[in-house]
Amino acid sequence: MTSTTTETDTATRITGDTDLRPDHGDHERFAHYADRDKITEATVLGTPVVALCGKVWVPSRDPKKYPVCPECKRLYELGPDGRMRDWNERGASE
Numbered sequence: 846m847t848s849t850t851t852e853t854d855t856a857t858r859i860t861g862d863t864d865l866r867p868d869h870g871d872h873e874r875f876a877h878y879a880d881r882d883k884i885t886e887a888t889v890l891g892t893p894v895v896a897l898c899g900k901v902w903v904p905s906r907d908p909k910k911y912p913v914c915p916e917c918k919r920l921y922e923l924g925p926d927g928r929m930r931d932w933n934e935r936g937a938s939e
């Protein structure tokens with residue numbers, strides 16, 4: 846049994862980058878879906894990844910602490926085909 850915590854490690858990353866947030870700051874409070882390998886790498890390196898919903902975010906070491914992003918969940922449940930269609934539709938409306 847271990848009782849180590851990485852909370853301080855996460856806290857030190859919160860520097861002065863708050864102006865990177867686009868329109869609202871709720872993204873950081875969700876756990877997003879992304880490619881698992883990318884998330885693993887990003888968690889280790891502390892680099893951002895692109896989630897299914899399009900959000901660029903730095904995965905938490907403890908995603909269970911956060912609710913799943915509803916948009917990511919929706920896209921995840923659509924499956925690869927549904928996601929492709931959704932993305933195409935979104936791209937077409939731009």
Ligand SMILES: [Zn+2]
Nearest residue numbers: 877898914917
């Ligand atoms: Zn998301």
